[in-house]
Amino acid sequence: MDIALNSGELVGLIGPNGAGKSTLLAMLAGLLTPDSGRVELDGQALQSLGNDERARRLAWLEQQATVHWPISVERVVALGRTPWLQPWQRASGEDRDRVEAAMLATDCIALRQRTVATLSGGERTRVLLARALAGEPQILLADEPTAALDLAHQLQTMELLRGCADRGLCCGIVLHDLALATRYCDRVYLLHHGRLHSHGSPDTVLDEQTFAQVYGVQVGRGSQPVPWLAPIKRLPQPSLRDARHAEPGGGSAAR
Amino acid sequence: MRDAPLITGLSLALLALAFVSVSLGSESIDLAAALSNLARDPQAIDAIILREIRLPRLLIGLLAGATLGLAGAAMQGLLRNPLASPGLIGSSSGAALGAVSVLYFGGQALHPQLLPIAGMGGALIATALVWALAGRSADITTLILAGVAVNAFATAALSLLLNLAPSPFAVRELVYWTLGDLSDRSMPDLWLMLPCTLIGWALLLGTGRSLDALSLGERTARSLGVHVARLRWRLFIGVALAVGAAVATTGMIGFIGLVVPHLLRPLVAHEPGRLLGVSALGGACLLVGADIGVRLIPGDTPLKVGVLTALVGAPFFIALILSARRRGTGIL
Numbered sequence: 001m002d003i004a005l006n007s008g009e010l011v012g013l014i015g016p017n018g019a020g021k022s023t024l025l026a027m028l029a030g031l032l033t034p035d036s037g038r039v040e041l042d043g044q045a046l047q048s049l050g051n052d053e054r055a056r057r058l059a060w061l062e063q064q065a066t067v068h069w070p071i072s073v074e075r076v077v078a079l080g081r082t083p084w085l086q087p088w089q090r091a092s093g094e095d096r097d098r099v100e101a102a103m104l105a106t107d108c109i110a111l112r113q114r115t116v117a118t119l120s121g122g123e124r125t126r127v128l129l130a131r132a133l134a135g136e137p138q139i140l141l142a143d144e145p146t147a148a149l150d151l152a153h154q155l156q157t158m159e160l161l162r163g164c165a166d167r168g169l170c171c172g173i174v175l176h177d178l179a180l181a182t183r184y185c186d187r188v189y190l191l192h193h194g195r196l197h198s199h200g201s202p203d204t205v206l207d208e209q210t211f212a213q214v215y216g217v218q219v220g221r222g223s224q225p226v227p228w229l230a231p232i233k234r235l236p237q238p239s240l241r242d243a244r245h246a247e248p249g250g251g252s253a254a255r
Numbered sequence: 256m257r258d259a260p261l262i263t264g265l266s267l268a269l270l271a272l273a274f275v276s277v278s279l280g281s282e283s284i285d286l287a288a289a290l291s292n293l294a295r296d297p298q299a300i301d302a303i304i305l306r307e308i309r310l311p312r313l314l315i316g317l318l319a320g321a322t323l324g325l326a327g328a329a330m331q332g333l334l335r336n337p338l339a340s341p342g343l344i345g346s347s348s349g350a351a352l353g354a355v356s357v358l359y360f361g362g363q364a365l366h367p368q369l370l371p372i373a374g375m376g377g378a379l380i381a382t383a384l385v386w387a388l389a390g391r392s393a394d395i396t397t398l399i400l401a402g403v404a405v406n407a408f409a410t411a412a413l414s415l416l417l418n419l420a421p422s423p424f425a426v427r428e429l430v431y432w433t434l435g436d437l438s439d440r441s442m443p444d445l446w447l448m449l450p451c452t453l454i455g456w457a458l459l460l461g462t463g464r465s466l467d468a469l470s471l472g473e474r475t476a477r478s479l480g481v482h483v484a485r486l487r488w489r490l491f492i493g494v495a496l497a498v499g500a501a502v503a504t505t506g507m508i509g510f511i512g513l514v515v516p517h518l519l520r521p522l523v524a525h526e527p528g529r530l531l532g533v534s535a536l537g538g539a540c541l542l543v544g545a546d547i548g549v550r551l552i553p554g555d556t557p558l559k560v561g562v563l564t565a566l567v568g569a570p571f572f573i574a575l576i577l578s579a580r581r582r583g584t585g586i587l
Contacts, residue, residue, distance in 0.1 A: 051477075066472060069527065
């Protein structure tokens with residue numbers, strides 16, 4: 001598996017449940033060490049970077065992230081500055097400016113005094129995105145940022161991420177919604193059974209054959225007014241479960 | 256600094272309590288004269304009372320209370336659970352076992368400070384055991400389970416000593432010690448507990464920023480550059496050292512580590528990092544205050560301060576549960 005994320009790009013990691021998308025994302029974020037192979041950032045091995053250095057350059061957004069104490073939104077966003085501060089160092093004016101800018105970019109200013117537990121799903125996603133942006137990372141990795149959001153907030157979140165990429169950030173996101181992936185991502189990597197199935201622009205990767213082979217469904221799709229697709233029916237086929245049985249421990253047959 | 260008013264308030268309260276604490280006693284002394292005599296005429300009776308009896312009592316209470324408050328706040332921050340308490344990781348029951356063993360075998364006769372030394376040894380052994388059981392890269396659950404196991408063993412061994420105690424008087428002495436008390440402590444006791452206490456505090460107080468990040472979950476904290484495994488051990492060792500030293504000197508004093516962080520958390524906007532320092536001050540206030548309380552309550556048998564904190568702490572805890580239930584929220 002060979003994966004590259006570039007700045008100014010919104011890249012989607014897609015694939016069926018259990019394909020290994022989140023695991024791959026955690027490896028890219030340096031939170032898991034791959035059994036073999038390596039992850040590099042600007043040509044330097046990620047593992048060789050110090051914790052703080054890595055955290056300054058790379059932000060990771062957890063799926064369905066929680067905040068354990070009723071801390072105000074403003075303070076949660078300010079936690080994004082953690083990698084820039086020494087244990088006893090107080091936040092400087094610059095730190096506060098970054099926090100403010102991140103809240104502005106994600107439309108969180110009005111929420112600043114609320115606690116995260118009182119927010120709706122869409123608001124929470126924006127706040128946690130602001131937290132990630134407050135550290136001014138070069139790379140933003142987000143694990144299913146649109147999961148459990150209603151339609152309007154899915155679009156809003158994707159627009160925010162698209163905007164980040166357009167401003168030069170390197171964005172890698174795990175996505176389940178292929179319509180959103182087709183519409184917003186520059187490129188996608190399709191994972192299947194823990195292996196890279198194919199990659200490229202969403203249109204080339206997600207063809208009819210791939211849907212049948214990887215997802216086991218027939219889809220209907222169109223491009224007006226925006227790219228859309230919808231599953232029509234499951235296809236009778238050697239089931240996914242059989243395919244997995246055929247390669248114990250993620251064998252070598254799938255590529 | 257955002258917490259300046261709160262810290263000032265707690266410091267003033269502590270100062271007032273300290274003044275009351277050293278003024279109380281069977282002999283009434285002129286505090287100003289006694290203080291000046293400390294330097295001028297160390298053999299004056301009021302200077303001796305102050306130096307040998309009242310100051311050790313005050314200062315040990317202050318250190319132990321601050322330790323319990325701080326350690327409670329740190330454990331609750333680490334576990335992200337308001338019910339965590341410093342006793343969770345085995346060091347306090349280890350300290351109790353060590354000290355009670357010395358009482359049981361009559362080791363006190365050998366050297367007056369053998370009891371707190373053994374207590375601290377017990378705390379360290381218990382901590383080392385938890386470390387060995389859990390392994391270096393242990394997750395929180397394993398760490399807690401190892402702590403529970405060591406706690407259970409230390410409690411069992413304590414019961415065994417009580418069971419085998421040669422006479423009812425010996426049982427009484429052993430049990431009394433575990434109740435938690437600040438009376439009859441001496442300056443050497445204070446010097447003995449000081450190093451471990453200060454090292455423990457230093458380890459704990461520096462973790463504020465990491466604990467803040469940890470409120471976003473362990474993985475997110477790691478993505479923010481926090482070395483979570485190192486943080487865990489740092490807190491663990493800090494709590495073990497400071498709480499071990501406190502329990503070895505005063506016996507088991509419950510509920511301060513649980514209640515103080517709880518009371519103060521809303522005043523620091525629920526931020527675990529800001530809670531550390533104020534909890535230390537609050538713990539010192541509560542223990543020094545409770546120690547004044549036991550001296551003011553009349554009766555033939557003097558009340559142990561650990562009994563008073565538990566008597567006040569348990570109803571407080573019940574009230575906490577009830578108010579959480581009324582609000583329909585969790586115990587947070």
